[in-house]
Amino acid sequence: KNQVEQSPQSLIILEGKNCTLQCNYTVSPFSNLRWYKQDTGRGPVSLTIMTFSENTKSNRRYTATLDADTKQSSLHITASQLSDSASYICVVSADNNNDMRFGAGTRLTVKP
Amino acid sequence: NAGVTQTPKFQVLKTGQSMTLQCAQDMNHEYMSWYRQDPGMGLRLIHYSVGAGITDQGEVPNGYNVSRSTTEDFPLRLLSAAPSQTSVYFCASGPTPRDQHVNGYTFGSGTRLTVV
Numbered sequence: 015k016n017q018v019e020q021s022p023q024s025l026i027i028l029e030g031k032n033c034t035l036q037c038n039y040t041v042s043p044f045s046n047l048r049w050y051k052q053d054t055g056r057g058p059v060s061l062t063i064m065t066f067s068e069n070t071k072s073n074r075r076y077t078a079t080l081d082a083d084t085k086q087s088s089l090h091i092t093a094s095q096l097s098d099s100a101s102y103i104c105v106v107s108a109d110n111n112n113d114m115r116f117g118a119g120t121r122l123t124v125k126p
Numbered sequence: 127n128a129g130v131t132q133t134p135k136f137q138v139l140k141t142g143q144s145m146t147l148q149c150a151q152d153m154n155h156e157y158m159s160w161y162r163q164d165p166g167m168g169l170r171l172i173h174y175s176v177g178a179g180i181t182d183q184g185e186v187p188n189g190y191n192v193s194r195s196t197t198e199d200f201p202l203r204l205l206s207a208a209p210s211q212t213s214v215y216f217c218a219s220g221p222t223p224r225d226q227h228v229n230g231y232t233f234g235s236g237t238r239l240t241v242v
Binding site for chain 2: 023048056057059060103116118
């Protein structure tokens with residue numbers, strides 16, 4: 015069964031600090047991996063997408079990495095801000111169906 | 127351009143009642159889907175549609191019906207509500223999964239449903 019596992023489940027950091035969120039997956043054959051940010055009470059919003067050939071991609075203070083060999087991805091947040099407090103969800107798409115598999119998310123809290 | 131609009135935002139039902147969650151998008155997307163989000167779990171696909179008149183089951187379809195008579199609308203019907211259907215429901219639209227690498231899916235803001 016295709017699965018996406020995220021760690022840690024929750025994380026609390028101080029404003030201005032960096033953090034890294036992890037995503038391991040077993041989805042196969044792999045098509046792409048996307049990181050979403052979900053603010054409380056809102057729907058997920060896409061941050062970045064990684065395809066098989068991409069190792070690193072940055073979007074402002076967010077940097078995503080992908081290791082397709084080990085089936086791992088990370089999302090690094092630099093110089094965190096209070097507005098970064100949210101759940102971050104890893105979503106992996108397989109190449110042979112119309113479905114995506116969602117991780118349970120990492121709940122990030124940034125404190126002043 | 128409103129994106130994906132879900133109504134209602136909150137709903138409380140009694141066991142056995144039926145209701146319809148509404149979802150509308152104005153982006154002319156072919157693909158629409160319904161997910162439920164439960165604590166500690168990833169979003170799970172209930173039903174999806176790749177175009178008007180075409181629907182298919184996702185991972186957790188039991189107890190739910192859908193229809194897609196127009197490109198814009200994709201309502202989700204609960205036939206006989208059960209406490210196990212207490213959840214937050216999200217509607218999403220976008221290009222077909224094979225093409226969603228460009229912009230991804232657009233999600234609605236969710237419907238929080240409680241069945242008592």
